[in-house]
Amino acid sequence: MRGEAAGGGRAWKVSSLMPIRILISQMAPLLADIIAPIVAAQPDMRIVGRAEGDANLVKAAERCRADVIILGQGPSTERRYDELLYSCSHLKIIELVDEGRSGLLFELRPHRVLLGEMSPPGLLDAIRASTSRHAAPI
Secondary structure (H helix, E strand, O other): OEEEOOOOOOEEEOOOOOOEEEEEEOOOHHHHHHHHHHHHOOOOEEEEEEEOOHHHHHHHHHHHOOOEEEEOOOOOOOOOOHHHHHHOOOOEEEEEEOOOOEEEEEOOOOOEEEEEEOOHHHHHHHHHHHOOOOOOEO
16 A cells, blocks of 8 residues: 655555554644644544643653654753653654754654654655654655
């Protein structure tokens, strides 16, 4: 089965496994309202919840069994996600920066990836690339 990112993004081989479970948190309501329908329109992705504040993020990720958390930019540009990543080691975190135009990928392994300019297809590609359930772009 092949998936196309909205807006003409890369073609992806989509796994027939469970969809990617996505938690949206700590972003401006307008940005969340833009991202939610883009992600929800993908057959291999499901938004499983929204969470507010760092204190509830670990509990929300565990409760929703999230695979990916998409976060808006916080007050500090150097946020730490150690507790969250150690609590949910499979989790990937996509932090949107520069008012949602760029993004960073955080994983338990000790590195982060600059995702560059974020567009709807770019965000969908970043979500798919951050999970091990999907093949690389074709």
